[in-house]
Amino acid sequence: MTSSIDELALMGDRETLNELMDESNDWLIQLDAAEALVKLDDSRGLEFLLMAREAEDEDIVAVAEELLQSPAVLRMQERMAVSKTAARAERIEKAKLRLQQSKKVYAYKFVYVASGDMLLEDPLGEGFSVDELDQAGLEGWEVVNIIPRHRKALTSSLDDHVVGAYFFLKREVTSPTELPA
Numbered sequence: 001m002t003s004s005i006d007e008l009a010l011m012g013d014r015e016t017l018n019e020l021m022d023e024s025n026d027w028l029i030q031l032d033a034a035e036a037l038v039k040l041d042d043s044r045g046l047e048f049l050l051m052a053r054e055a056e057d058e059d060i061v062a063v064a065e066e067l068l069q070s071p072a073v074l075r076m077q078e079r080m081a082v083s084k085t086a087a088r089a090e091r092i093e094k095a096k097l098r099l100q101q102s103k104k105v106y107a108y109k110f111v112y113v114a115s116g117d118m119l120l121e122d123p124l125g126e127g128f129s130v131d132e133l134d135q136a137g138l139e140g141w142e143v144v145n146i147i148p149r150h151r152k153a154l155t156s157s158l159d160d161h162v163v164g165a166y167f168f169l170k171r172e173v174t175s176p177t178e179l180p181a
Contacts, residue, residue: 005029009036014044021048027060031067039072046076096176105173107180111136112149114164133167141169 008017014037021033021044031052037045052064067073095105111132133143145168151161173179 005032005036008033009039012040014040014042018042018044021045027052027055027057028063031060031063035067035070035072038067038070038076041076043076043080046073046080049073092179095173095179099173099176105179107171107173107178109141109169109180111167111169112164113167115162136167136169140171142171143167144170 005017005020008020017033017036017040021030021037024030024033031049034045034048034052038049039045049064049068052060053068055061055064098105113130113132137143147166147168148162149164149166151163
């Protein structure tokens, strides 16, 4: 880490570190700020490192991967996983109580479908089915939103194209046995 980021970390200045992480034009400073936030037990740093792993620049990905293997990051991920598991168990218990009181409970999930699976040629104009969505519908899931996924056609081009879509699904849960595990 650079000395100025080290000083901010020593002062516990999470907000300035977050600003550097979000607004700096230098990706090394951004990653250093993210690492400092993780050391301060601020999950925004971990979220940034996880997103940096998806960057197109191989150098950024390599540094992000290295930082994600650091002991501080691994400890934070473990604490977050334990906390998430406990919170989920608590939500499921509350959902069971709601069901006992005849109140509505819903489950949600995303299904990704590649564009090749959706954009098959239909010469007769009769439409076509998407197996993943048909299966979900038969299980009681309803599509409530669609989020297209884009990729750049060429790395030097600003043009992009849709490579698939995330379908946001919802279904009503009517018994505790239908609650997600």
